[in-house]
Amino acid sequence: MLKLYSFGPGANSMKPLLTLYEKGLDWEQNQLDPRKFEHHSDWYKAINPRGQVPALWDDGEIVTESTVICEYLEDEYPTEVKLRPESSYGKAQMRVWTKWVDEYFCWCVSTIGWHRYVGKMVQHLSDEEFEERVKAIPIPEQQVKWRNARAGFPQDVIDEEMRKIAVSVKRLDDHLRDNEWLVPGQYTLADICNFSIANGMQHGYPELVSKEASPGLMRWIEQINDRPAVKRMFGEVQREIVHENEKR
């Protein structure tokens, strides 16, 4: 039996969720609540010492890192639905796109998300309560990010991340105006991993992501939202709202 430890359907947690639904695998859902900092609790750090979701439990073995989990599911569970190209060159193209999400695209979008929503989750806490929570975070860089999110990121950081978001949107849109999918000819983990970050930007960044501003990207976002597996996933996996600003 597979068990997935994740948050709701957004960002890195969405990658394995979509992969599991597309492949139609049997698995057990273990949804952690970010508002309770469950991913920094001792029981979860016994599963992933880095205190990060998602993590996949497969018969006693634990796989971490969302992109690695997606390829693991392809390696270990070869279903009729293939989310990775057959050709070596196609695999390489897919990995260039998944690597780009992890090294560039996800970070700028994440910082702005933390700035807008996540930081607000901890503003009701006293300094002592907040530092108590920060102490439980095993990755020093994540501690710094939480402190920045609570205090408010400096404006030059916000400006730079917004610049990177515009670069990212243009890169995706340029490609998707001429191609149905990121790897030509096939819906793959490249689409799943990029969509997991890009979906919702039509609401959060309407000046950048819209039918007018980025028609290729918008068409692709809508086309993925129309997939039966994606609809099923959004229907079944509960989304958490970390702050009311995020509601739409």
Added chain:
Amino acid sequence: MLKLYSFGPGANSMKPLLTLYEKGLDWEQNQLDPRKFEHHSDWYKAINPRGQVPALWDDGEIVTESTVICEYLEDEYPTEVKLRPESSYGKAQMRVWTKWVDEYFCWCVSTIGWHRYVGKMVQHLSDEEFEERVKAIPIPEQQVKWRNARAGFPQDVIDEEMRKIAVSVKRLDDHLRDNEWLVPGQYTLADICNFSIANGMQHGYPELVSKEASPGLMRWIEQINDRPAVKRMFGEVQREIVHENEKR
């Protein structure tokens, strides 16, 4: 015929070099000279529009990103020498380590390398000559890095990168005290990709990387240097010295 475009045997260029040598493949070497900024020249940007090495040409198809190239070589050229575990779980462990190099370890080591050596490559240029070269760089973040390297990175950046280097060394050493290789039981791309960054740190960071300070890491560095394919690679591929500070 395979053609590899790379610098000499160091950092990201070393990853596919070691993979090609371990696998004993036939390939043609195209070594670019970083001192001439050949990777930002128009002829090379026609091969990789991002102006980065390494890149692999395989019968007209071009694969970029060092880690992706290594997996491509495993996918496309299944030799008797296997550099990727057979099991899905082993592959996942390998990818967690190669991902960590690309997202954390290589960046801190790279900044200090640029601070110590690369910046010195451009100090003889006039401001105009330097900006002319920067203009040819297609990635904005790389333009910023060149300007920082020339002007000198701020001390707080250097301090933070040194902190991350110490974290990285400890992570590798902790693991390698108890394990021969990064993925237990087999020499893999995880070792190749980490070694490509770690080798040489015994000279550049002797306070952190030595038999006394990090015996697991040091044993592993020496063990990899003793491999016949690694010795052959260092014997045949010319190393460029970007600045005399770097000689040893």
